[in-house]
Amino acid sequence: MTGDYYGNPADEMGNYYIGGLVGYAKGTFTETYASGAVRGIKEDPVYTGCIVGYVNGSLSITNSYYDKTKCDLGADGGENAASISGVVGKTTAEMYNQSTFENWDFVDTWKMMSQSYPFLQIYANSLVNAVVTTESLDGFVYDGLPKTPQVTMVSLFGGILTQGVDYSVNYVNNSESGSANISVCGHYPYGGCKNIPFEIAPLVIEPSIATIENVVYTGYPLTPKVSVNNGENILAITDYTVEYKDNINAGKAMAFVHLKGNYSGSGSQTFTIEKATPVINQMPMASDIPAGQQLGSSELLGGAANVEGVFIWETPQMTPLSENDGYVVAFVPIDTVDYNSVEFVVPLIVRDAASVVVRVNGAVLDSMVVIKGGSYTLPVLPDSIGYSFVGFYNGDLKVGDSGDEIIVNENTVVEAVYEIKTFVVRFVNNDMELQSEELSYGTLPTYKGSEPVKMATAQYTYIFKGWDPAISSVAEPAIYMAVFDSVVNKYEVLFKDYDGSILKDAVQYDYGTSSASIVKPINPTRQETAKYTYTFKRWNPTLADVTGNTVYTAEYDSTIRDYQVVFVNGNEELQSETVAYGEIPTYNGVEPSKPETAQHAYIFKDWAPVITPVTGNVTYTAVYDSIINKYDVMFMDYKGMVLSHSTYAYGTDASQIAKPDNPKRDTTAKYIYTFKGWTPSVTSVTDNATYTAVFDSTLRKYSVSFVSDGSVLETVDVVYGETPKYSGETPTKPSSKSYSYEFAGWSPKLGPVEKDLIYTAVFDSTVITGIADVHFANQGLSVKAVNRNIQISTATIGSAYVIFDMQGRVLRKGRVDSVNFNIVMPIAGNYLVKIGNQLRHISVK
Structure with missing residues (x-):
């Protein structure tokens, strides 16, 4: 691949083989570049590179680059499989500089403009590179009409193009709101199109929303139809979106309208969700009740509806008549927010009644009216704390026990009967029983024996305190345990030094005081000697919890004393160590030296003071002899x-x-x-x-002479390096029949003087022909400009021709293959035409 590029900018996306120029490649890349970002769609794409994604085999990359400001990957897909020559990653600023692209052909192949990447010269006439000026592109708002901002100027590399001749203008998507484009496309010899984007804003309106009809609760979101108007015009459903709020439960709901597309704005409208009416799937049945009972004592059984709720009597406190047509029942849904209640009549039968009264110790425990011949269940009565339940009696006749069902044919009174309980009470000291007897509920127990005792221990002395729990009236079996107060015993603790002297007076502590709680003397010290230091080691015996009277004695470890010995050289410490008492110190370092001064050199002599066995801290200083330099x-x-x-x-x-x-x-x-x-x-x-x-x-000074046609016009002395100046009259040369002459300068060209010099006048010659066109003398050749064409006539076939711009850059070149031919110049300007060894200037309008 040669002479290729991609981007400006390019954002290359993919998810397997992704590269700035190519995803999958082998072979050779030269004079190529990529200017965009490269990234994968997946989180971990397999191969991504700023130039190539995956190298299949071998790939050589030379004179090629990518914009590392935009792409932070390597040149290839991370495998380092490509053979790369030079540094291929460049910043955007470097990519805008022609010098970055080493060995690229900027004469025939490539071209660069200010602040741009290179582009192929075949696109030099492409309007993609044009600068387009338009009327203001701001403020366009949708009104249903096309928007056509005018193009005011188109320039290409400095040349101004003419609309209708060099280019045409078209508009794309310029009627609806959103992104529109002005497309400026070139006419031959120009090509390509330049797209100028502009925006058409949506029309801002305040929409009106028609009244929304009421809807009935269903348990699901309700989305009634909405009609939106702009004034008298109904908007299409594609012009807006609808959002609903509070649109499930009964009550007030809201519809919000948001305009889109060609319109911008919003509005809202409320609507009502009405309560739904439950459906009764099965009517309830009312249970029979005795005469005189309230309606609410009749149970409603077997009813069912399509929603959860309860069936209740509308007037439960009333007393129903024996002869009736039924009474009103209401179904009340649990969800009263979204459902209404439903009322209907249910038949009821009222029968003859008898009463039942249950008493305990003369007080009424329960009473009930039942249908004569009906049953009554006796209440469950447990034993009380001090009494046992015997049964229910009507007079002396036992009717039944707790939970028994009896038949009631007449008004009946029953009485609950109980008998008193007895309990065993014991008095105990530790594991020994002192007294045991059986007492009736409510009796206060009494201990009749001698006062209990408890043996003393090393730790405690004991005194009888009472019974646990405290004695109270009998309500259940009980065991009373003898309880004692304990008094802790005290003991003396004494601390002595190694020589028997007392360190701390004896102190009394409670039995069991922990060793950590014993207040010890501050760690004792023993006076050091010149040879030894002493360190407190321990107490003998080892401290223990208090169990009796104890004496503790201090013990010490002894250590031979160390002293600091330092060897110094001037202010520099050479060696520092600790040496035991009585040992002779040794210097183990390199022999000391003293830096030479400009005046003296120094030789190590000895240490001061003289080294002796250690008896204290000491510093030895190096001593030197001096020699003059x-x-x-x-x-x-x-x-x-x-x-x-x-x-x-x-x-x-x-x-x-x-x-x-x-x-x-x-x-x-x-x-x-x-x-x-x-x-x-x-x-x-x-x-x-x-x-x-x-x-x-x-x-130095040198002699400089100016000569014309063999005559010395002027001689001057000039300092070395200065450029001489001619101060005489302008030299002239007589015309001949064919030529006229005009002074053109000096030969050699004037410049800084470095020796004695002679400058000779030089003249330009002009053919005297009277022809307006530009002719090449001695060849019969004619060159002239017609519109954008350079017309060349009577050229010598086989001779070389070159056309330069005024900066000396080659624009066209080749060999003459026809006597008469034209060269099209796309841009007006001044040019130099060279045919053979003749060079002339021509202006193209």
Whole structure:
């Protein structure tokens, strides 16, 4: 692939083989570039590269580039399989610079403009590269009519094009709101199209929404039809969207309209969702009730509806008549927000009644009216705390027990009967029973034995306190345990030093006090000696929880003392270590040294003070002998050649240094030299020194003559490097029959003087023919401009021709293959035409 590019910008997307130029390739790429971003649709595409996605086999990439500002991947798909020459990733700024594209043909193949990537010259006449100026593209609003902003100017590389001749203008999508385009397309010799986008904004209106009819609750979102108007015009459903709110439950709902497409705006309208009426699938049946009972005592059984709810009597507190036509029942839905209640009549039968009264200890426990001959279930009565339930009695006749069902034929009173309970009460000391007896419910127990006792321990002494729990009237079986108060015993703890001296007076502690709670003396110390230091080790015996009187004695560890020994060299510490008492310190480092000064060198001698066995902290300092230094002094000429070389002791005065005789320097074409002195200036000896001869320079002068046709017109002296100026009259040359002459300049061309010179006048010649066209002398050749064509007549077949712009760039070139031919120039301007060895200027209008 040669001479190819993609993008400006290019955003290449895919999900397998994705590259800025090509996704899948092998072979050779040269003079190519990619200017866009590359990315994959999937999160992890297989192969993505700024130039090529996947290399199939081998691929050589030379003189090729990609814009790394836009693409942050490698040149290939991450496999590094391509053979790449040079640095191919460039910034956008570098891609806009022609010098980036090494060895590219910008004469015949490529072209670049300011702030642009390269493009192929075959597109030089393409209007894709044109600059198009239009009327304002702002403020267009949809009104149903096409929008046609006018193109006011089209220029291509500086040339102004004419509408209808060089290009035509068309409009795309310019009637509806949204994105529209002006398409400027070239006419031969131009080609390509330049698209100029502009926007048509939607028309902002305030829509009116017709009244929405009521709907009935269904349990699902309700979306009644909406009619939207713009004034008297009904908008199509494609011109808006509808959004509903609160449109499920009964009550007020809302429809919101949002305009789209050619219109912009919004509006809203309310509508009502009415409650639904439940459907009764099965009517309930009413249970019979005794005469005199309230209506609410009749149960409603077996009813069913299409929604959840309950069946209730409308007037449950009323007493129904024996002869009746039924009573009103209401079905009340659980969801009263979305459903109405439903009322209807249910038949009811009222029968003769008898009463049942149940008493406990004279108080009424329960009473009920039942249908004569009907049944009554006796209540469940558990035993009380102090009494056992025996049964229900009518007088002396036992009627039944808890939960029994009895038949009621007349008014009946029954009484619940109980008998008292007895319980065993015991008194206990630890595991020994002291007393046991059986007492009736409510009796207060009494202990009749001797006061209980408990044996003392090492930790406690015990005193009888009472019984647990506290004695109370009998309500259940009970065990009373003897309870004692405990008094903790106390013991003495004493601390002594290694020599038997008391460190802390004896202190009394409760039995069981933890070792951590014993207040110890602050860790004792023992006076150090010159040889030993002492460290507290422990208490003997080891501290333990308090169980008796105890004496603790301090014990110590002894350690031979260490001292700090330091070896220093001036302010520098060479070695620092700790050395045990009585040992002789040793310096283990490199022999100390002292930096030379400009004046002296130093040799290590010994340590001060003299090294001895350690008895305390000590610092040893290095001691040196000193020797005076000597230095080399050289004198050199301007070329670096040594004129003299001597050795002097530090501090030798500058006046005592022997200097060479004044040196010389040869004259050059530009300068004459005079000895000035030495650099740097000669000073007293403090280091090796080199002095170089310094010279003053004077510019030379040369003789310059101006000559015309063998005659000297003027002679002047000119300083080296200056450009001579001719101050005489302009030279002339007489005309001949065929030519006239005009002074053109001097030969050689005037320039900076470096030697004596002679300048000769040079003249341009013009053929005297009287012909208006441009002719090439001695060839009978004619060149002239007609519109955008350069017409060449009577050309010599086989000769070379070249057309240049005024910057010297080649625009056209080739060989003459016809005596008469035309060359089309797409842009008006000034050009140079060269045929053979003749060069002329021509202007194309």
